[in-house]
Amino acid sequence: MDCIKAEELLSEYIEDELSEKLHLEIEEHLEHCPSCNRLCVSLKDIINIGPKLHEEVPFYLKNRLLYIPELIELQKEEPPTNQGLKFIAAMIGTAILLLNVFYFTNIYPEGHSFMHKTMSKIERFAVDTKEYVLQKDSVKNNLLISFLDKNIFADDEKDFISWNGENGEGNG
Amino acid sequence: MEIGQAVELCLKGDQGAWNMIITTYSKMVYNIALNFTYNYDDAADIVQDIFLKLHQNLHKFDNSGNLKGWITRISKNYCIDHWRKNKKNKNMVELEDNLVVEKDDPEQFNIRKSEIQFLKNKIKLLDPELRMTLVMRDIEGMAYSEIAKNLDIPQGTVKSRINRARLKLAKIVMGGK
Numbered sequence: 054m055d056c057i058k059a060e061e062l063l064s065e066y067i068e069d070e071l072s073e074k075l076h077l078e079i080e081e082h083l084e085h086c087p088s089c090n091r092l093c094v095s096l097k098d099i100i101n102i103g104p105k106l107h108e109e110v111p112f113y114l115k116n117r118l119l120y121i122p123e124l125i126e127l128q129k130e131e132p133p134t135n136q137g138l139k140f141i142a143a144m145i146g147t148a149i150l151l152l153n154v155f156y157f158t159n160i161y162p163e164g165h166s167f168m169h170k171t172m173s174k175i176e177r178f179a180v181d182t183k184e185y186v187l188q189k190d191s192v193k194n195n196l197l198i199s200f201l202d203k204n205i206f207a208d209d210e211k212d213f214i215s216w217n218g219e220n221g222e223g224n225g
Numbered sequence: 226m227e228i229g230q231a232v233e234l235c236l237k238g239d240q241g242a243w244n245m246i247i248t249t250y251s252k253m254v255y256n257i258a259l260n261f262t263y264n265y266d267d268a269a270d271i272v273q274d275i276f277l278k279l280h281q282n283l284h285k286f287d288n289s290g291n292l293k294g295w296i297t298r299i300s301k302n303y304c305i306d307h308w309r310k311n312k313k314n315k316n317m318v319e320l321e322d323n324l325v326v327e328k329d330d331p332e333q334f335n336i337r338k339s340e341i342q343f344l345k346n347k348i349k350l351l352d353p354e355l356r357m358t359l360v361m362r363d364i365e366g367m368a369y370s371e372i373a374k375n376l377d378i379p380q381g382t383v384k385s386r387i388n389r390a391r392l393k394l395a396k397i398v399m400g401g402k
Contacts, residue, residue, distance in 0.1 A: 064388040095395035099344065103363030106345050110255045114269045118247045118276050122240065125280060 054082045059089050063096055228292050236283055247276070250293065253365055254300050260360045261304035262311075263349050271307060275299055297361070297375040305353050347397050355390035362387050 059082045065071050066079045083090045110118075155164035156172070228249070234242035254275055258268040278299060286295065348356060357376070361367045362383075369387075373380040 060392060061385075061388065064391055065384065091399065092392070092395055095399050096391050098340070099391055099394055099398070100363060102341055102344055103359075104366060105341050106256075106348075106364050107252070108256055108259060110251045110272075111265075111269065114255070114272060115247065115251065117269070117273050118251055119240075119244060121273075121277055121280050122235075122238070122243055125277075 054078045056082075056086060056089055059083070059086070060092065063089075063093055064100075067093065067097055067100060232283060232286055232292065235280075243280070246279075246292075250296050251276070253293075254296060256364055257297075257300045257357070257360055258304055260348055260356060260364070261308050261353065263346075267307070267311075271300075271303055275303055291374065293371075294375040294377075298377070301357055301376065304357070308353050344394070344398065347394060350397060351390050351393060355386055355393070358383055358386040359390040359394070363391075 059079055062071060062075060062079055066076060069076075071079070083093055152168060155161060156168040159165050228246070231242040231245045235246060251272065255268060255272050258271040258275075259265070262268045262271065275296070279296060286292065348359065351359065358372060361372045361375070362369070367375070369380050369383050372383045376383070
């Protein structure tokens with residue numbers, strides 16, 4: 054038997070899983086081959102040490118595993134959350150934060166001046182809008198007053214005149 | 226209680242049955258995961274993921290089947306996936322010495338301890354397929370037929386993989402001495 058064949062069968066030889074004939078052939082080979090013999094000793098060592106490499110499951114992990122059923126139940130009870138909306142809200146928040154940074158600091162000068170120009174435009178728009186609304190309101194109020202004058206107060210005046218006339222005739 | 230019965234009870238929400246499944250298989254899964262990740266935290270996360278998946282899919286398990294084989298296959302796939310994703314092995318650490326060795330002869334004990342420590346950290350040099358079979362045979366003490374059944378490969382392949390793994394490891398150990 055050559056070394057290559059012996060190497061192939063060494064594990065089975067050590068574990069005594071070979072036929073008697075092959076077992077004897079390897080034994081004979083090992084007697085005459087020091088390198089295969091050394092390999093065989095090393096293999097025996099590995100096989101003996103193997104079970105000692107076994108590690109115990111840590112206590113914390115065992116606890117985590119035991120609570121898996123409860124964990125699954127809790128997950129089932131949790132209402133479904135809308136991840137899309139949360140994402141959009143987070144993006145809006147981040148954008149506002151960034152715009153604030155540009156507005157209040159000068160880390161990016163172009164952004165800073167753009168923010169201030171935009172803010173002054175918004176303020177101008179707000180002022181103009183307020184003025185427009187007030188103007189409109191005053192026009193509306195004037196129209197309303199003139200409408201009331203024409204219709205309601207005019208009717209009242211007629212009534213008053215007619216009532217006064219009747220009474221005046223009566224008095225007279 | 227048999228495993229089949231434990232699975233049935235577990236599906237009905239019996240915590241005791243789940244405890245039994247954990248006690249029976251967690252050691253095996255943890256040791257497989259540890260010998261693939263070489264990181265205690267990663268191994269713990271993998272074991273938790275595997276048992277979470279197991280619990281969620283327990284209803285699919287056919288009671289006439291082999292639960293150990295099922296768990297072994299899930300563990301193998303998980304660990305090999307993890308190994309592929311972390312080929313650069315950035316998170317690998319030297320495994321600590323949590324070993325219990327007979328302390329009859331202190332000198333012999335120390336030599337043995339250093340040998341064990343050395344071997345433990347050399348297993349990571351093996352290919353995943355070889356490593357898996359070696360862990361199952363030499364660390365978990367499974368029979369060749371059981372490994373063949375669990376990994377769904379012929380017994381001859383199992384024998385040759387284990388022999389190759391041991392030879393490679395022996396040569397590394399001999400070279401390191």
